[in-house]
Amino acid sequence: MSTEKLTPxxxxYFxxxxxxxxxxxxxxxxxxxxLFFDQAKQAAAILGIALTKRGTHNGKPIPLCGVPVHALDHHITKLVKAGFHVAICEQLEEARxxxxxxxxxxxxxxxxxxxDEKLLDDKRSSYLCSMFVAAESVILVFGELLTGQLSATMMRVDDWRTIETQLHRYMPDEIILDGLINTKKWQAILKQMGFVLxxxxxxFVGDFPSWIAAFKGEDQSLIKKSSSLERALExxxxxxxxxxxxxxxxxxxxxxxxxxDFLIVDAATQRNLELIKNNQDGSAQHTLFTVLDRAVTTMxxxxxxxxxxxxxxxKSQINHRLDAVEVMVKDIGMTQQLAELLHDIGDLERVxxxxxxxRAHLYDYVHLMYALAHIPKIISLLDxxxxxxxxxRAVEAIGNFTSxxxxxxxxxxxxxxxxxxxKVGFDQQLDELRELLAHAHDKVVALEQQEQKRTGIGSLKIRFNQVQGYYIEIxxxxxxxxxxxxxxxxSLINKERFTTLELSELEHQLAKANTEINFVEQQVYERIKQEVFAEITSLRKLAYALAHTDALIGFALTAYDHNYTRPVISDDHAIIINKGKHPVxxxxxxxxxxxxxxxxxxQEYLWIVTGPNMGGKSxxxxxxxxxCLMAHCGSFIPTxxxxxxVLDRIFTRVGAGDNLAEGKSTFLVEMEETATICTQATERSLVILDEVGRGTSTYDGLALAQAVVEHLYHRVKAKCLFATHYHELTKLEEELPGIVNYHAASKQRPTGVLFLHKIIKGxxxxxxxxxxxxxxxxxxxxxxxARDILNELAKNGHGLYVPVQKEMVKEDENLKNKALLDQLKKIDLDNVTPREAHEFLYRIKSDLQFEK
Known part of the structure; x- marks a missing residue:
C-alpha cells in the first residue's frame, strides 16, 4: 500500500x-x-468493540478500533486464542x-x-509443534517454551491414526506445517481437527547449525541420521x-x-472415556482428570x-509410582504436611x-525466594x-539452594x-546514594521553611508532580x-505556582541522584539475576521434581479420600477386578x-454383553x-x-456422533473407529466395543457385528468387551471357546422393570x-x-414387516382393560413383596384419577 499523502x-504505521x-x-x-484498515474490522468483530474511522486514505475513511493500554492483555488473549498472531508496537520515548x-x-x-501467565491456561501445558511431511514419513517436534522440553517422534506418512494420536497427546496450541510434498491435504485435515496452523x-537468516551444536553429542548424532528430523527442527x-x-x-x-513407548490412547478413546474434557460442554467437569487432580499446585x-x-x-515404572502413592497413603499426615508446603511454593515451573x-518481574524472584525457603523442610519430609x-530420586534431584x-x-x-x-544494607554504593538523596529531600524541607520565613507567607508550600517537577505554591x-x-x-483558581533558581538547582541535584540510584540499582539487580540464571538448570530440575511430587500427592489424596486400592500389575494377560467402580x-x-x-x-477373553438400555452396560x-488406564498411570483404583x-493399547468404540465438518455420517465414523481397532489392536490390547452396527439396517448391522467379533476372536485375541443388542450373537458362546455371555441384570416388577446395574454371567x-x-x-x-408389532415379528420369525394400522387405535375402555390385564399377568404372586403390591395399586389408582 502506498504511503504517499499520509500523515507521519x-x-x-505502514x-x-x-x-x-x-x-x-x-x-x-x-x-x-x-488497529487500522482491514485489521481493525477483524479485531473489532472478534473483540466485540466499536469500529470507528479516523482520517482518509485514497479518498476513503480509514477504519479504526482501539483498546486502552491497561486492558491490552485481556484483548490480545482473545485474539491469540482465536488463532491470530499479534505484534505489539509500543512508544519507545516520551511524546515531544x-x-x-x-x-x-x-x-x-x-x-x-x-x-505470560495472564495469557496461559494454568492447568494446561502450551506446546509449539513443527510438523514435517516427507515422502514416506511424518516428523512431529513438540517444544514447550517455559520448560525448555523438546520431544520428537517419527511415523509412517500413511499411518494417520497414529499421527492423530500423538497430536492429541500433546494438543499443541500451534502447528508449523512444512514438507517435501504438497501439504494442502494435511492443512485441511488439521484445520478440521481444530488445530491452529x-x-x-x-x-529468514539464522544459524541453525550453531543451535544444534549446543545439544548433547548423542542428540546431535541422532539428528544428523535423519534429514527429515533435521528439517523439522530447522x-x-x-x-x-x-x-x-x-x-x-x-x-x-x-x-x-x-x-x-507409552500406552496408546487414541483420539477416539480420549473422547469416549472423557479423560480431559467432557462430551457435553467440553469443560473438565465430570472427567477422570477432575477426579484425580488433587494436586495443590498448577504445575x-x-x-x-x-x-x-x-x-x-x-511394569517397573508403574510400580515405582504405585510405591510412592502407597507410602504417601500410609503416612497421610506427612503427605498433608508436604502438600501444605507445596501449596505455598505454587507454580514454580513457570516462574x-x-x-x-x-521475562521475569521482581515478584517472580520474590516468589522464587519464598519457594527456596521451603526446600530444606520438603527434603526432610520426602526423605x-x-x-x-x-x-x-526426587530428593536427589532437588539439590541445595541455601546460598x-x-x-x-x-x-x-x-x-x-x-x-x-x-533492600537497604545489601549494596554499599546504593546505600550511600540513597543517603545523599535523603539529605537532598531534607534540603527541600529546609528550603520551604527558609522561604516561609523570608517571605512571611506561612502557607507557602514546595510541592512536586510528574509534569512540572518541584514548584512553590502560594x-x-x-x-x-x-x-x-x-x-x-x-495560575490556578485559588493559587499560583512559582520556581526559583535555588529550587531549580536543588531539583537538578535530586533528578541526578535519582538517575544514578536507578542506574546502580539496575546494575545490582542484573547481577542478582545473572546469579539466579547461573542456577537455571538446577532450578528446572527442582521445579520438575516438585511438580512430579505434587502429582503423586494428588494421586495419594484421591486414593485416601475415596478408599482406592493398589492394583497388582501382573505379567500374565488376565484382567481381574473385584468390586470395581466407575471412578467418575x-x-x-x-x-x-x-x-x-x-x-x-x-480362557474367557471376549465377552458378549447384552441387556436393557439404562441397565449400565456402557x-x-x-x-x-x-x-486399566488409571493403573497404567500409577494411580490406585476404586476396587x-x-x-x-501391562497393556499396549486401550481402544473404545462407544457412543455415536456425526462429523459434519468432514462430511461423515454417524455410521461412517463408527466404521472408521472400528477399522482402527481391527487393524491396530494386538493380543496385549483392551478393546471396548459398544453397539457396533447399529447405524445401518438390522441385517447389515448384525452381519458386521458378528464379523467384527469373529475377526477379534481369530486374528487379534485381545481382551474384549462387546456390548450389543443383537441377541443372535450370544449363540457364539456355544461355538467359539473363549467367548462368554454376560448381561446387565434387571428385575421385572408390577410397576415396571428394575435395573440392577449388575453385570452377571449369561x-x-x-x-x-x-x-x-x-x-x-x-x-x-x-x-x-409397539408391543403388538413386537409379538407379530416374533411370530413371523424371519420377516421384519408388519402391516400398518390405517389409523391409531383410540384408547377405549377395552384397550385400557387389556393393558391392566397384561400388567396383572406379569405379577409373580409367589415372589411379590407387600411394598411392590402396594406400589402397583397406587399406580393403577393414579392412572384412573389422571384419566378423569
Missing amino acids: LMQQ QLKEQYSEALLFFQVGDFFE PGSVVKRGVTKVLTPGTLT SEPVKG CFYLYLKKNQEEALAQFKQIYLYRSD GSRMIKKWLLSPLVH VGRIALN SFKKSALLQ LHKLLAAALNVDSSKNWLI TKPNLHLVPDEYKRQQ LGAMLNQEFIPNDTLLTD TYLRQIALL ESAQIP AAEGSFGLEVARLAKLPDPLIDR
Whole structure:
C-alpha cells in the first residue's frame, strides 16, 4: 500500500506493518493501542468493540478500533486464542511537540509461543509443534517454551491414526506445517481437527547449525541420521528465531520417542472415556482428570494431565509410582504436611521458565525466594518416605539452594511501601546514594521553611508532580508578598505556582541522584539475576521434581479420600477386578454406585454383553477401560482388589456422533473407529466395543457385528468387551471357546422393570426397550402398538414387516382393560413383596384419577 499523502504517524504505521505483515499490529497512540484498515474490522468483530474511522486514505475513511493500554492483555488473549498472531508496537520515548514518537515492535505473540501467565491456561501445558511431511514419513517436534522440553517422534506418512494420536497427546496450541510434498491435504485435515496452523518461516537468516551444536553429542548424532528430523527442527528453529528468539537458548536436548513407548490412547478413546474434557460442554467437569487432580499446585495439575495422556507401559515404572502413592497413603499426615508446603511454593515451573527467558518481574524472584525457603523442610519430609525409590530420586534431584536463598533474601525488597528493587544494607554504593538523596529531600524541607520565613507567607508550600517537577505554591491572598525573583509557572483558581533558581538547582541535584540510584540499582539487580540464571538448570530440575511430587500427592489424596486400592500389575494377560467402580460416577454417587466384578482371562477373553438400555452396560464398559488406564498411570483404583496386566493399547468404540465438518455420517465414523481397532489392536490390547452396527439396517448391522467379533476372536485375541443388542450373537458362546455371555441384570416388577446395574454371567432375556420407552413417558397407545408389532415379528420369525394400522387405535375402555390385564399377568404372586403390591395399586389408582 502506498504511503504517499499520509500523515507521519500513518507512514510509520505502514513501515512497521510491512515488517510484520502476518500479524495484527497493535499500534500504541498515547493511552490506546489502535488497529487500522482491514485489521481493525477483524479485531473489532472478534473483540466485540466499536469500529470507528479516523482520517482518509485514497479518498476513503480509514477504519479504526482501539483498546486502552491497561486492558491490552485481556484483548490480545482473545485474539491469540482465536488463532491470530499479534505484534505489539509500543512508544519507545516520551511524546515531544512537533515530532513523531519513536515506536517499535516489542513482542510478537502467537498461540504456541505464549509465556505470560495472564495469557496461559494454568492447568494446561502450551506446546509449539513443527510438523514435517516427507515422502514416506511424518516428523512431529513438540517444544514447550517455559520448560525448555523438546520431544520428537517419527511415523509412517500413511499411518494417520497414529499421527492423530500423538497430536492429541500433546494438543499443541500451534502447528508449523512444512514438507517435501504438497501439504494442502494435511492443512485441511488439521484445520478440521481444530488445530491452529502457521506458515513456516521462509527467507529468514539464522544459524541453525550453531543451535544444534549446543545439544548433547548423542542428540546431535541422532539428528544428523535423519534429514527429515533435521528439517523439522530447522522449521521449529526459524519460527522461534523470528518470533521468540530468546527462547531458543532454552532447548539444549531433545527426547526422541516411539509412539509405543507409552500406552496408546487414541483420539477416539480420549473422547469416549472423557479423560480431559467432557462430551457435553467440553469443560473438565465430570472427567477422570477432575477426579484425580488433587494436586495443590498448577504445575502438579499439568503433570497429572500429562500422565493421563501418556500412561506407562513398563511394569517397573508403574510400580515405582504405585510405591510412592502407597507410602504417601500410609503416612497421610506427612503427605498433608508436604502438600501444605507445596501449596505455598505454587507454580514454580513457570516462574523458573520466565526467569530463563529473561521475562521475569521482581515478584517472580520474590516468589522464587519464598519457594527456596521451603526446600530444606520438603527434603526432610520426602526423605522420610524411604520405601519409595521415586521419592528418594526426587530428593536427589532437588539439590541445595541455601546460598541462592540467602542471596535473594538479603537483596530483594519485599516492603511494598518502598518503591525499590534492592533492600537497604545489601549494596554499599546504593546505600550511600540513597543517603545523599535523603539529605537532598531534607534540603527541600529546609528550603520551604527558609522561604516561609523570608517571605512571611506561612502557607507557602514546595510541592512536586510528574509534569512540572518541584514548584512553590502560594495562595491568591498572599500574592502581594511574592518576591520579584520568583518565576511564575502556572495560575490556578485559588493559587499560583512559582520556581526559583535555588529550587531549580536543588531539583537538578535530586533528578541526578535519582538517575544514578536507578542506574546502580539496575546494575545490582542484573547481577542478582545473572546469579539466579547461573542456577537455571538446577532450578528446572527442582521445579520438575516438585511438580512430579505434587502429582503423586494428588494421586495419594484421591486414593485416601475415596478408599482406592493398589492394583497388582501382573505379567500374565488376565484382567481381574473385584468390586470395581466407575471412578467418575463412583465419586459423584459415593455409596449409591453399585460395584461390579470382572474376570477377563485367556480362557474367557471376549465377552458378549447384552441387556436393557439404562441397565449400565456402557458405564460398565467405560469403567473397565478407565480402571486399566488409571493403573497404567500409577494411580490406585476404586476396587476392593484388582490384577491388571501391562497393556499396549486401550481402544473404545462407544457412543455415536456425526462429523459434519468432514462430511461423515454417524455410521461412517463408527466404521472408521472400528477399522482402527481391527487393524491396530494386538493380543496385549483392551478393546471396548459398544453397539457396533447399529447405524445401518438390522441385517447389515448384525452381519458386521458378528464379523467384527469373529475377526477379534481369530486374528487379534485381545481382551474384549462387546456390548450389543443383537441377541443372535450370544449363540457364539456355544461355538467359539473363549467367548462368554454376560448381561446387565434387571428385575421385572408390577410397576415396571428394575435395573440392577449388575453385570452377571449369561445372556439377557430381552432388551426391555418398551419398558425404557414407558419410563420416558411415551403415550400408552403407542407402547401397546409397539408391543403388538413386537409379538407379530416374533411370530413371523424371519420377516421384519408388519402391516400398518390405517389409523391409531383410540384408547377405549377395552384397550385400557387389556393393558391392566397384561400388567396383572406379569405379577409373580409367589415372589411379590407387600411394598411392590402396594406400589402397583397406587399406580393403577393414579392412572384412573389422571384419566378423569
